Amino acid sequence: MCGITGWVDFERDMHGARDVLRGMADTMACRGPDAQGYWTDTHIGLGHRRLAVIDLEGGVQPMTVEHDGRTLAAVTYSGEVYNYRELRAELRALGHRFRTESDTEVVLHAYLQWGAGMVDKLNGMFAFGLWDARSEELVLVRDRIGIKPLYYFPTERGLLFGSEAKAILAHPEVRPVVDQDGLRELLACVKTPEHAIFHGMYELRPGHLLRFGRAGSRIQRYWALEAREHTDDLDTTVRTVRELLEDIAERQLIADVPLCTLLSGGLDSSAVTALAARSLAERGTGPVRSFSVDFAGNERDFTANVVHSSPDAPFAAEMAGHVAADHTNLVISLEELTDPRIRSLVPKAYDSPAAMLGDGYASLYLLFRAIRERSTVALSGEAADELFGGYGWFHAPELRDAKTFPWVAAGYDLIPMLSGLIDPGLIADLDIDGYRAQRYSEALAEVPVLPGEGAAERRIREVSYLSVTRFVPLLLDRKDRMSMAVGLEVRVPFCDHRLVEYTFNVPWSMKFFDGKEKSLLRAATRDLLPRSIVERKKSAYPVSHDPRYDAALRAEFEKLAADSNAPVHSLIDHGGVRQQTGDGWPYRIGLEFMVQLNSWLENHELKL
Structure with missing residues (x-):
């Protein structure tokens, strides 16, 4: 997967800049543990x-x-181009000669043959910086969905x-400054394209170069979702x-290192695992290796709620048995989950606090760390809910038709979770509601229009667009940062741009044809899965249900509130903390954010 960095300076001889480049690259040593290089x-x-993967x-x-x-x-270059073998054959026919078997070299020769237009030919997840020595021009490219980061x-x-903000912050001319818009972006639970947390820094938008x-810089869009009439019948x-999924799975199983799947026992990960198992069996290279995560005591403490309908472990075990997978269920202990060293790794990996899934970040890190001992590449079911309509905000009118981002209406809103924890004056000054409303208006203005489309179908298209372009990036960031923190490459088959383009234009009547969430995906993979999984109700990524976790988190936060030297101390609502009696999932997320905020401020010499 790799970590990339670079520096262009037209008034400096860069031959003497290797020490600076090394310092920038070393911040991402976890992304690339196998080798380092400079040019x-x-x-x-x-x-x-x-x-090293290919x-x-x-x-x-x-x-x-x-x-x-x-x-x-x-x-x-960072990432994988899954059609690099076909492109290499095409380029060879055009006279190009290759000295390696890598997809990186294919990208280089594709640029020499087709210029920047070569991006239209690439299928994969990638971010790269390419220097054209003939014109002294740098070309930065990011994949269509934004699977791989690029700042x-x-x-x-x-x-x-x-690849990460920390690489740029390591440059001696850059100071880590977070302005009001940076804080708003951090707190609004919205991933605004191009915006980064740090002042003066930007994130290249997906589908752009x-x-x-x-003469300066110019940004060019090479891909975007388009509204097209869907003429195929349901069958x-x-x-x-199904054909797209089979082709995607076949392509994404290419690797010269051990490979596995992430298996929760839900529809999405089970479909990926089943497709991988079938493909590997046909190659004679099975069985598929799979991993799931659970928490010590969850069989005792689990309580169903609005986002966690059922525990994963029984379904993951059933699916693994169904495809004869080499399966490992990682059980995380309370001691591991509450280890401050593990929790501090989250903001370090993100270069910012990340708490919208509570302990779901630390547990994902622990899962990936265990997987990395046996595999270098993992396939994940990320983004199926956004493509096929799995979330409640596609179905409940009060969420779907809310005048804001639908996940915010559904409760993915950090601000109320911080009530009584963070200085209310800071929140008032930032005007998060106004910032979010502005970003929502901008996002709606981007949604492509299909002439003649009815109001109900139009709203579903808007919700789908918002989900793919503003919510999926939040999940992809989480997957990328936590996996790359241990040098694990995670691939996301449902983010193949061909599947995204096709499903974006499938009418809601087909996506919901039998009255169940993700009807289309269930129908496309039904023959591969046990009936219990085909019919299983959606359940979110698992979290610990042990009340001792909340108590430990609360104790850690109270230590910070009592420590006048803690970086976060001045940002705490001390009066609210004394009156705070909250508990449960939202309160946990608020506490998690504050603890991570302190770690972030402590490890970065930030100016706010």
């Missing part, structure tokens, strides 16, 4: 930390292409970029979804 030319320096020996980076002793182009920071004389040269639609 410099007169005005450009590229850095790379490698997680062509373990030949895929060393940064990678260059030369002709007659002159460098034509160089790239630092950049314009300077007076050039530009910095990196940035070209930077002496054809179900068959098309």
Whole structure:
């Protein structure tokens, strides 16, 4: 998967910049534990930390292409292009010669053949910086859905970029400053395209590329969701979804390292695991390896609620048996989950607090750490709910038709969870409601229009667009940061842009044809799954139900509230804390955020 970074400066000889590049790249050593590399030319320096997945020996980076002793182009690349073998064959037919078996080299030659237009040919998850030595121009590219992150920071004389904010913050000319909009973005539970938490820093928008040269920079969109009339009948639609899923699974199982699936026992992860098991069996390379997560005592403490309808473990075990998977159920202890060292890793990996799933970040880190001992690549079921209508906000009118982001209406709102914990004056000054309303209006204005579409179908299209472009990125960030913190590559088959494009235009009457959530996905994969899983009601990512976890979290926060030297101390609503008697899931999330906020402020010399 890798970590990438780079520095362009048109008024400096960059041949002497390796120490700075090394410092930037070293912040992402966990993303690339297998190797590191640097390449410099007169005005450009590229850095790379490698997680070796394809062509373990030949895929060393940064990678260059030369002709007659002159460098034509160089790239630092992160991700996977799943159709690289077909592209390599096409390029060979056009006269290109390859010295490796890596997808990185295919990307380089594709650029030399087709220029920046080559992005239209790529199927995969990727973020890369490519230096065209002929024109002295940097091209930054991010995949269509935004699976892989890419940040950049314009300077007076050039530009910095990196897979994570921490790589840019390691540059000696950059100071970590978070302004009001940064704090609003942090608290609003909205992933605004292009916006980063740190002042002066930006995140390249999914489906876009940035070209930077002496004349300045320009951003170009190469992909976006489009509204098209869906002409397939239901049977054809179900068959098309199945064929797409089979092709996606086949492509995403390509790796030169051990591979597995994340299996919760829900519909999405079970479908991915079943498709992977079938493909591996046909190759004669099975069984599929799968992993699930549970918590010590959950069989005793589990209580169903609005987001957790049933425990995962029995369903994961049944699915694993159904496909004869080599399955591991990781049981996390309370001691592991409450370890302050583990919790502090979350804001370190994110470069910001991340608490919307409570202990779901630390537990995911622990799961990925255990998986990494046996596998280097994992397939996940992320984004199926957004594509096929699995969330309550697709179904409940009061959520679907709310005049805000539907997940905020559904309760994914950090502000009330911080009541009595954070200084209310700070919240009032930030005007989160106004900021969120502005971002909501901007997002709605982007939704493509299908002429003649009725109001109800139009609203479903809006909710789908918001979910794919504003909510999925929150989940992809979580998956990327927690997995890369241990050097694990996680692939997301449901984010294949062909599937996203197709399902975006399937009418709601087909997505909900039998009155159940994700009807279309159930129909497309029914023959692969046990009946219990086909009929299982959606249940969110599992969390600990042990009341001792909440007590430990509360105790940790109270220590911070009593410590005048704690970085978060001045931001705490001390009067509210004394009166606070809350408990349960929302209160846990608020406490989690405050504890992470302190760790973030402690580990970054931030100016707010």
